[in-house]
Amino acid sequence: MPETIAFQEPKRSVLARRDAIVEDLADLLPPGCLISEKRGLVPFETDAFIAYRQVPLAVALPETTAQVAAVLKYCSRYGIPVVPRGAGTSLSGGAIPQADAVVIGLSKMSRILDIDLANRAAIVQAGVTNINISEAVSANGFFYAPDPSSQLACTIGGNIGMNSGGAHCLKYGVTTNNLLGVKLVLFDGTVIDLGGKALDAAGYDLLGLVCGSEGQLGIVTEATVRLIARPEGARPVLFGFPSSEEAGACVAEVIGSGIIPVAIEFMDKPAIAICEAFAQAGYPMDVEALLIVEVEGSEAEMEAMLASIIEIAGRHGVSTIRESQSATEAALIWKGRKSAFGATGRIADYICMDGTVPLSQLSHVLKRTGEIVAGYGLRVANVFHAGDGNMHPLILYNINDPEDAARAEAAGNDILRLCVDAGGCLTGEHGVGIEKRDLMLHQFSQIDLNQQMAVRAAFDPHWIMNPSKVFPLEGRPAA
Amino acid sequence: MSSPFEPETEAEIADIVRAAAEAGTALAIMGGATRSGFGNRVAAQQPLTTRNLSGITSYNPAEMTMSAKAGTPMAEIEAALLENRQMLAFEPIDHRGIMGTSGEPTIGGVFAANVSGPRRLTAGAARDHLLGIRFVNGMGEVIRSGGRVMKNVTGLDLVKLLCGSHGTLGILTEVTFKVLPLPPASATVVVFGFDDAQAAGAMAHALALPVEVSGAAHLTESVRYRFIGSSHPEGAATVLRLEGLAASVSVRAEKLRSAFSAVAPVALLDRKATETLWRDIRDVKPYADGTQKPLWRVSVTPTMGHQLVAALRLAAGVDAFYDWQGGLVWLRMEADAEGDMLRRYIKGLGGGHATLIRASDAVRAATPAFEPEAPGIASLSARIKEKLDPKGIFNPGKMG
Numbered sequence: 001m002p003e004t005i006a007f008q009e010p011k012r013s014v015l016a017r018r019d020a021i022v023e024d025l026a027d028l029l030p031p032g033c034l035i036s037e038k039r040g041l042v043p044f045e046t047d048a049f050i051a052y053r054q055v056p057l058a059v060a061l062p063e064t065t066a067q068v069a070a071v072l073k074y075c076s077r078y079g080i081p082v083v084p085r086g087a088g089t090s091l092s093g094g095a096i097p098q099a100d101a102v103v104i105g106l107s108k109m110s111r112i113l114d115i116d117l118a119n120r121a122a123i124v125q126a127g128v129t130n131i132n133i134s135e136a137v138s139a140n141g142f143f144y145a146p147d148p149s150s151q152l153a154c155t156i157g158g159n160i161g162m163n164s165g166g167a168h169c170l171k172y173g174v175t176t177n178n179l180l181g182v183k184l185v186l187f188d189g190t191v192i193d194l195g196g197k198a199l200d201a202a203g204y205d206l207l208g209l210v211c212g213s214e215g216q217l218g219i220v221t222e223a224t225v226r227l228i229a230r231p232e233g234a235r236p237v238l239f240g241f242p243s244s245e246e247a248g249a250c251v252a253e254v255i256g257s258g259i260i261p262v263a264i265e266f267m268d269k270p271a272i273a274i275c276e277a278f279a280q281a282g283y284p285m286d287v288e289a290l291l292i293v294e295v296e297g298s299e300a301e302m303e304a305m306l307a308s309i310i311e312i313a314g315r316h317g318v319s320t321i322r323e324s325q326s327a328t329e330a331a332l333i334w335k336g337r338k339s340a341f342g343a344t345g346r347i348a349d350y351i352c353m354d355g356t357v358p359l360s361q362l363s364h365v366l367k368r369t370g371e372i373v374a375g376y377g378l379r380v381a382n383v384f385h386a387g388d389g390n391m392h393p394l395i396l397y398n399i400n401d402p403e404d405a406a407r408a409e410a411a412g413n414d415i416l417r418l419c420v421d422a423g424g425c426l427t428g429e430h431g432v433g434i435e436k437r438d439l440m441l442h443q444f445s446q447i448d449l450n451q452q453m454a455v456r457a458a459f460d461p462h463w464i465m466n467p468s469k470v471f472p473l474e475g476r477p478a479a
Numbered sequence: 480m481s482s483p484f485e486p487e488t489e490a491e492i493a494d495i496v497r498a499a500a501e502a503g504t505a506l507a508i509m510g511g512a513t514r515s516g517f518g519n520r521v522a523a524q525q526p527l528t529t530r531n532l533s534g535i536t537s538y539n540p541a542e543m544t545m546s547a548k549a550g551t552p553m554a555e556i557e558a559a560l561l562e563n564r565q566m567l568a569f570e571p572i573d574h575r576g577i578m579g580t581s582g583e584p585t586i587g588g589v590f591a592a593n594v595s596g597p598r599r600l601t602a603g604a605a606r607d608h609l610l611g612i613r614f615v616n617g618m619g620e621v622i623r624s625g626g627r628v629m630k631n632v633t634g635l636d637l638v639k640l641l642c643g644s645h646g647t648l649g650i651l652t653e654v655t656f657k658v659l660p661l662p663p664a665s666a667t668v669v670v671f672g673f674d675d676a677q678a679a680g681a682m683a684h685a686l687a688l689p690v691e692v693s694g695a696a697h698l699t700e701s702v703r704y705r706f707i708g709s710s711h712p713e714g715a716a717t718v719l720r721l722e723g724l725a726a727s728v729s730v731r732a733e734k735l736r737s738a739f740s741a742v743a744p745v746a747l748l749d750r751k752a753t754e755t756l757w758r759d760i761r762d763v764k765p766y767a768d769g770t771q772k773p774l775w776r777v778s779v780t781p782t783m784g785h786q787l788v789a790a791l792r793l794a795a796g797v798d799a800f801y802d803w804q805g806g807l808v809w810l811r812m813e814a815d816a817e818g819d820m821l822r823r824y825i826k827g828l829g830g831g832h833a834t835l836i837r838a839s840d841a842v843r844a845a846t847p848a849f850e851p852e853a854p855g856i857a858s859l860s861a862r863i864k865e866k867l868d869p870k871g872i873f874n875p876g877k878m879g
């Protein structure tokens with residue numbers, strides 16, 4: 001395990017009171033909702049950022065907002081750090097605990113409370129999975145738009161924590177654009193309702209501030225989300241190119257021409273090989289780069305958009321064009337793309353970067369990424385949301401070789417600095433977590449961060465909420 | 480009132496703010512002052528306008544982003560976009576008509592007030608299109624948040640916090656926002672003769688169809704002729720906008736027309752008529768009446784809008800029409816503002832909020848412009864304000 005990223009020093013006063021804390025928490029929760037034995041705690045020691053792990057002090061699995069409030073109130077009274085957790089699919093370590101922390105897992109709060117089709121809104125508990133929302137309204141012709149690749153497992157609470165995106169965000173926006181309201185428990189157990197089924201709320205946009213705050217401002221227990229009428233049809237089309245540069249230039253020209261497909265996904269040759277081996281989606285193996293472009297709407301609309309896209313692709317040397325001929329084929333094409341991370345995990349350990357760059361910089365950043373990773377003697381596979389410039393280089397390494405792991409981490413940091421220097425940002429949809437925390441000063445000045453931390457303190461004055469994340473440990477206000 | 484500060488650079492603003500914070504001088508922050516009647520009366524003698532901080536600083540149409548200094552006139556932004564067949568998808572309202580103001584609205588003012596029009600229903604509000612900001616906080620520090628890329632979750636989203644904060648948390652100096660291609664074609668399906676409740680059902684039905692309605696408004700009988708002439712069938716008009724590729728718009732328009740033609744007279748408006756109609760809806764044309772009659776902007780659950788208006792009609796003289804599928808109610812009171820009653824009814828129907836947009840000075844002095852917040856939220860908002868503007872010098876009192 002690399003040890004470059006430090007966690008906050010555990011509070012000895014908290015560790016010393018461990019048994020008493022566990023006893024007190026047991027009084028606040030129903031039977032079966034508290035884990036305190038070592039064996040039971042181990043599954044909570046990390047998330048999808050597997051390079052780091054820390055066994056927490058205890059795990060609370062509340063069933064109601066009132067129980068979440070009671071646990072938070074208790075923890076804040078005794079200064080016990082709290083780490084919220086949905087399904088533990090964070091790629092940036094957002095849900096990795098710390099030794100003195102109580103994890104509050106929302107997995108038992110997994111009910112859909114209200115589906116209101118006339119107002120195109122659903123109210124769900126935080127532990128409902130992303131895909132469950134769409135499934136619940138699919139028969140009525142609706143869906144919930146943000147679709148992170150982990151949507152089978154990840155929860156809406158976690159999506160809100162990280163302001164998650166997904167392949168179809170190019171047209172429909174990310175979580176914050178599809179969120180109407182939340183029930184939020186503050187550090188001291190106060191419960192507030194932000195937003196609702198109306199399109200906007202009075203006062204400051206606290207909902208916008210909470211979305212993407214990585215569990216540092218409070219714990220979301222319920223969410224009101226926007227539902228959208230499902231388009232008549234959707235068709236993913238594969239475009240193969242002889243080089244990554246040409247694929248990148250094609251993306252820029254499609255967007256620049258005024259066409260906004262619902263998704264434009266990019267895969268380079270290593271990623272194509274990995275995904276095809278897993279999903280047998282029929283990806284062309286003889287190309288250097290592949291775009292999955294999805295159009296949607298009526299037959300006439302899809303035909304018209306595709307004709308324009310095919311014409312543009314022709315100007316960029318496209319060598320293969322394949323339209324899905326059936327719903328099964330379309331599903332396979334997406335299965336291959338959405339299982340890219342899992343499929344990569346079958347052949348090597350990897351860390352997944354998430355920088356976003358302006359579209360005009362895509363080709364340059366792709367090229368430099370390859371050079372950087374090669375410079376560390378490692379391999380990289382690129383699979384990402386090209387339409388909005390959100391890159392996901394997967395750096396392959398061996399987690400059991402500490403030197404290899406350190407090189408992978410160093411390469412990742414170089415790539416993220418490259419993204420910022422190209423006019424982009426450290427993270428487009430995965431969050432800062434612990435992974436990118438120590439790079440924050442590359443994107444922001446200390447004054448910028450001080451302002452963010454001051455606003456954070458308005459919600460959590462004693463820094464008990466997920467405290468090891470987002471902000472570099474040095475330069476924080478004195479507690 | 481003192482003569483206004485009219486700084487030309489961000490550094491000048493920072494100097495002014497530092498001096499004001501030290502002296503405890505409250506500042507009334509404005510752009511072009513076309514919306515200066517928003518909110519409660521500002522307890523500040525010293526105006527500061529950003530209108531001399533002007534100019535588009537970067538525009539790359541292929542990347543669909545633009546950056547501009549806060550005081551850049553909207554007219555300049557819109558002209559540059561039009562030249563490249565692009566637009567601000569959130570369709571910001573021009574408030575000069577209803578507010579009875581003149582001068583130039585600025586891009587900073589649009590984002591400071593989170594001003595959004597009819598397409599907000601499906602394309603999102605101003606806040607959904609704002610990607611990055613620079614602002615001066617109450618200590619005179621220059622703060623950057625967000626960036627110029629479409630997807631960015633790096634750090635706390637102060638962009639959203641500042642958007643819609645009406646100059647009470649910071650002075651925006653530069654904004655970077657998303658722009659979108661102008662739809663090549665558009666049309667409006669008009670259904671005549673529905674009452675408010677029927678219209679609410681019809682709009683919900685239209686938005687459940689896979690036709691991508693980009694605007695849904697109900698123009699009640701009393702205002703309808705201000706929008707759509709008498710050559711069309713009589714009665715209220717429920718209007719549904721479609722945009723996109725020409726071939727697709729005509730197919731979708733046919734689908735939408737056939738969904739209603741069995742139950743009510745239906746007409747189809749062409750592109751030109753569509754553009755005029757939705758600009759008029761955006762700018763609340765019937766109430767741009769040169770009066771001081773109290774004008775409310777009410778935001779509720781879409782299907783609740785007509786119930787609210789029905790209840791109010793029994794108790795007071797009101798005139799109203801609906802945008803956002805019925806969730807945005809423009810409400811003009813004939814005499815008193817009736818703020819307490821209005822807010823009581825909204826609460827009774829399950830929540831939402833009412834903003835007093837326009838009224839005489841006497842009415843404004845007696846009526847909180849913004850919906851009072853629940854105690855837990857109000858104290859949190861106060862703590863946030865304290866972190867950005869500790870001396871309380873930015874637009875004091877404006878948001879209550």
